[in-house]
Amino acid sequence: MKTGIIGEGAIGRYVADALASRGLGPHVILTRSGPTGTAPGGVTRVRSADDLPGDLALMIDCAGHAALAQHGPAILSRGIDLVTVSLGALADPALETALTEAARRGRAQLHLASGAIGALDALRAARVGGLTEVTYTGRKPPKGWKGSPAEDRLDLDMLETAATHFEGTARDAATTYPKNANVAAAVALAGAGFEATQVRLIADPAVTANIHEIHATGAFGQFHFRIEGHALPDNPRSSALAAMSAVAAIERHIAPVAT
Known part of the structure; x- marks a missing residue:
């Protein structure tokens, strides 16, 4: 399964390292800065959801509210499932509607990571x-x-x-x-x-x-x-458990038995 990450901040780096240790990628990083194209390690960096490869199965948003608003609907519309830790962005009713409609169009799913909290x-x-x-x-x-x-x-x-x-x-x-x-x-x-x-x-x-x-x-x-x-x-400002919850959401997504 090919995976990708939005963002290269503290949470994005943690998730990337965790994916690599599990042999799950990341294969693509959607970033707003730095060079684009495929690096020697095989990771491709792109600027837009339109540039994501067609065989990508899952994206993980680690870049905050603005990134989810900018890229989330396009990713879901393409039929790519999306995990996000930016749950606060859904306080905007217009964005929540846009993400919901995009997921329906693409027959994809937006997974809300539990973040820094339990229960x-x-x-x-x-x-x-x-x-x-x-x-x-x-x-x-x-x-x-x-x-x-x-x-x-x-x-x-x-x-x-x-x-x-x-x-x-x-x-x-x-x-x-x-x-x-x-x-x-x-x-x-x-x-x-x-x-x-x-x-x-x-x-x-x-x-x-x-x-x-x-x-x-x-x-x-x-x-x-x-x-x-x-x-x-x-x-x-970044919770360690929030980063861990994104990895846990990915593991549930691919597991034959989701706990």
Whole structure:
């Protein structure tokens, strides 16, 4: 099976290395910079979805919301399945519609990687019976919020105590913090939806990990889930588990028994 990757950032590099170690490619990298064409190692670099080879079976989006919006519909329309970690992009109703229609035209499927959070299977199951409340709290060290709107609301370099810099719906969180709030979108998509999922984002100098918490209640009962995740070594804004979840999604896609 031929695979390709969108993006060569921290997550893209992790996924590429993982694919190579499993003998799964990548065969193509869709990138916005650097030389194009086939390198000595056999990896082809292209600029557009139109330039992807016809026998490609699966693309993995590791490049963020803008890349998913730019390339996702064209990839799906060509009948190529797509895995993405950019779940926050689906907070845009127009893009969600475009991706859905493209997948139907191409008879392809968009796979949503779980990203930096767990317990989404429980949320999906609980949604069947009805959810009454879902809240997500994201807590990171101040440096983890660098490059986000948190810089406009807090002095991240001088912060001495935990401070909340966002409270609102998952849709607002995902659109306002496109590089930081994919987890909020993942929780919303698995559970109660973008408008019904409440989000709180916190900068906390007392923590060293990225902490994600979900609280949900419904006909099933209630649960509270907490995970403390590390960032990738070369990017404090990229979750190691998010990169791992993309690889796990690929493994499920090709496995004879999907767990």
